Amino acid sequence: xxxxxxxxxxxxxxxxxxxxxxxxxxxxxxxxxxxxxxxxxxxxxxxxxxxxxxxxxxxxxxxxxxxxxxxxxxxxxxxxxxxxxxxxxxxxxxxxxxxxxxxxxxxxxxxxxxxxxxxxxxxxxxxxxxxxxxxxxxxxxxxxxxxxxxxxxxxxxxxxxxxxxxxxxxxxxxxxxxxxxxxxxxxxxxxxxxxxxxxxxxxxxxxx
Amino acid sequence: xxxxxxxxxxxxxxxxxxxxxxxxxxxxxxxxxxxxxxxxxxxxxxxxxxxxxxxxxxxxxxxxxxxxxxxxxxxxxxxxxxxxxxxxxxxxxxxxxxxxxxxxxxxxxxxxxxxxxxxxxxxxxxxxxxxxxxxxxxxxxxxxxxxxxxxxxxxxxxxxxxxxxxxxxxxxxxxxxxxxxxxxxxxxxxxxxxxxxxxxxxxxxxxx
DNA sequence: GTCTATATAGGGATAGAC
DNA sequence: GTCTATCCCTATATAGAC
Numbered sequence: 001x002x003x004x005x006x007x008x009x010x011x012x013x014x015x016x017x018x019x020x021x022x023x024x025x026x027x028x029x030x031x032x033x034x035x036x037x038x039x040x041x042x043x044x045x046x047x048x049x050x051x052x053x054x055x056x057x058x059x060x061x062x063x064x065x066x067x068x069x070x071x072x073x074x075x076x077x078x079x080x081x082x083x084x085x086x087x088x089x090x091x092x093x094x095x096x097x098x099x100x101x102x103x104x105x106x107x108x109x110x111x112x113x114x115x116x117x118x119x120x121x122x123x124x125x126x127x128x129x130x131x132x133x134x135x136x137x138x139x140x141x142x143x144x145x146x147x148x149x150x151x152x153x154x155x156x157x158x159x160x161x162x163x164x165x166x167x168x169x170x171x172x173x174x175x176x177x178x179x180x181x182x183x184x185x186x187x188x189x190x191x192x193x194x195x196x197x198x199x200x201x202x203x204x205x206x207x208x
Numbered sequence: 209x210x211x212x213x214x215x216x217x218x219x220x221x222x223x224x225x226x227x228x229x230x231x232x233x234x235x236x237x238x239x240x241x242x243x244x245x246x247x248x249x250x251x252x253x254x255x256x257x258x259x260x261x262x263x264x265x266x267x268x269x270x271x272x273x274x275x276x277x278x279x280x281x282x283x284x285x286x287x288x289x290x291x292x293x294x295x296x297x298x299x300x301x302x303x304x305x306x307x308x309x310x311x312x313x314x315x316x317x318x319x320x321x322x323x324x325x326x327x328x329x330x331x332x333x334x335x336x337x338x339x340x341x342x343x344x345x346x347x348x349x350x351x352x353x354x355x356x357x358x359x360x361x362x363x364x365x366x367x368x369x370x371x372x373x374x375x376x377x378x379x380x381x382x383x384x385x386x387x388x389x390x391x392x393x394x395x396x397x398x399x400x401x402x403x404x405x406x407x408x409x410x411x412x413x414x415x416x
Numbered sequence: 417g418t419c420t421a422t423a424t425a426g427g428g429a430t431a432g433a434c
Numbered sequence: 435g436t437c438t439a440t441c442c443c444t445a446t447a448t449a450g451a452c
Contacts, residue, residue, distance in 0.1 A: 010435085011435060014435075014436090028325050029240065029325070030238065030240065030241075030322065032237065032238065032240055032241035033238075033240035033241065033322075035426075035427065035428085036427085036428065036429095037426085037427080037428095045435095045436075045437095046436070046437060046438080047427095047428080047429090048429080048430080048431095048436080048437075048438085048439095049435075049436045049437065050436095051428085051429070051430090052435060052436070053435090055429090056428080056429080057427095057428070057429095106324065109321050109324065110321055110322070110324065112321075112380060112384070113317050113318055113320075113321035113322070113380065114238065114241075114318070114321070114322075115384070116314065116317065116318065116380075116383045116384055117236050117237070123384075126384055127384050127385050130381055130384060130385060131385065131388060134381075155397065158394070158397045158398070159401075161378070161381065161389070161394060162374060162378070162394075162397075162398050162401075164377065164381070165373070165374050165376075165377025165378040165380070165381060165394075166370060166373050166374045166377055167377070168373075168376070168377035168380060169372065169373025169374055169375070169376035169377035170369070170370070170373040172320060172321065172324075172373070172376060173338055173342075173369065173372070173373060175324045176320070176323070176324055176331075176334055176335050176338060177335050177338060177339065180339060181369070186366070186369060186370075186373075189363065189366045189370075190366070190370050190373075193367075193370075193405060196405075197401060197404075197405050218417080219417060222417075222418090243444075243445065243446090244445080244446070244447095245444085245445080245446095253417095253418075253419095254418070254419065254420085255445090255446080255447090256418080256419075256420085256421095256447080256448080256449095257417075257418045257419065258418095259446085259447070259448090260417060260418070261417090263447090264446080264447080265445095265446070265447095
């Protein structure tokens with residue numbers, strides 16, 4: 001353990017530092033707007049030095065996204081228990097986790113919009129991400145429906161899509177203008193309305 | 209009218225062509241991802257030739273945004289009549305206008321996300337845009353409330369913020385995956401639920 | 417009004433020394 | 435594992451001819 005000079009397992013540390021810096025820069029400036037030199041200099045390294053750990057820019061981006069998937073705070077759906085479906089509590093808990101560390105949410109906002117064109121390296125990833133998210137959220141709602149927690153006539157696929165959309169849209173308004181839009185209370189108020197709508201036995205969905 | 213060789217009012221035509229091409233490219237690749245040469249070549253011109261009409265890249269971006277504001281299809285709020293508040297019809301009409309020409313919506317999605325950091329040339333613009341949009345939408349709802357079209361206990365500011373967010377979020381899902389997400393029907397189903405919620409006299413908003 | 421030429425800066429990636 | 439040097443490409447912007 002005392003034989004090596006400088007090589008060895010501080011390469012691990014460098015890799016971690018690079019991923020952390022890259023997260024910040026990709027979140028702020030997107031994939032196209034980011035330069036490897038910027039990330040490298042943030043970790044006290046040169047740009048070719050960085051490329052020793054991630055051989056291309058795209059490789060680094062994928063590393064950041066993979067890291068995000070493993071380490072990030074789970075999404076709103078994962079906070080839900082179908083047998084109770086306390087949407088408001090789940091959203092508030094999730095918002096609290098993100099309000100202090102907005103960088104993960106900024107990353108998603110920035111990259112998902114940038115990834116709309118087919119040629120973007122993350123295009124397929126986000127298409128699948130949203131398909132999966134909608135599927136999982138709808139499944140949660142369906143289970144809640146079978147448990148009798150929400151009304152039987154609710155179109156769970158449509159509501160799942162809507163809730164995901166609203167979370168994303170409120171996230172954008174919050175990131176742009178955090179002084180005017182409070183993520184936690186905005187989500188909380190929204191969730192209260194949705195809960196009331198999904199559970200109220202009086203309500204009839206008019207298709208007109 | 210026959211005295212001039214090549215100068216004169218075909219500069220107007222060039223300007224218009226440049227703005228049209230710039231709209232497409234900025235929408236697809238954002239401000240940072242766009243190159244002036246790409247736009248110039250699309251209108252059969254060189255990059256310095258383009259800079260004769262717009263002296264900087266930022267100047268061109270502002271030109272595109274200004275053009276968008278003047279010529280674009282109005283937002284959902286402008287489709288609403290507070291004395292009836294037919295949200296579903298308004299959203300369907302608006303969606304129809306945009307489904308055939310998604311570029312304007314792509315522009316908003318791309319640039320609003322890119323403009324989250326303060327240094328972005330459109331940061332202030334989008335902050336103000338959303339403040340104003342929320343204000344106007346809330347005012348419409350308030351008028352509907354006074355006209356007795358929607359319940360008196362509705363928090364119009366919160367609902368306005370939510371509807372705008374949902375439109376944006378559904379727009380992203382639609383742009384990413386138009387085969388799986390139909391903008392018009394997604395908005396229509398959402399609007400039906402909101403309408404029912406806002407008008408149903410039975411419902412009580414539980415704050416728990 | 418549009419071109420060519422050019423200045424100047426920055427990008428990603430490779431070669432090879434230490 | 436990280437550096438310097440370098441290649442090659444692309445970017446915005448300016449100068450000046452036509």
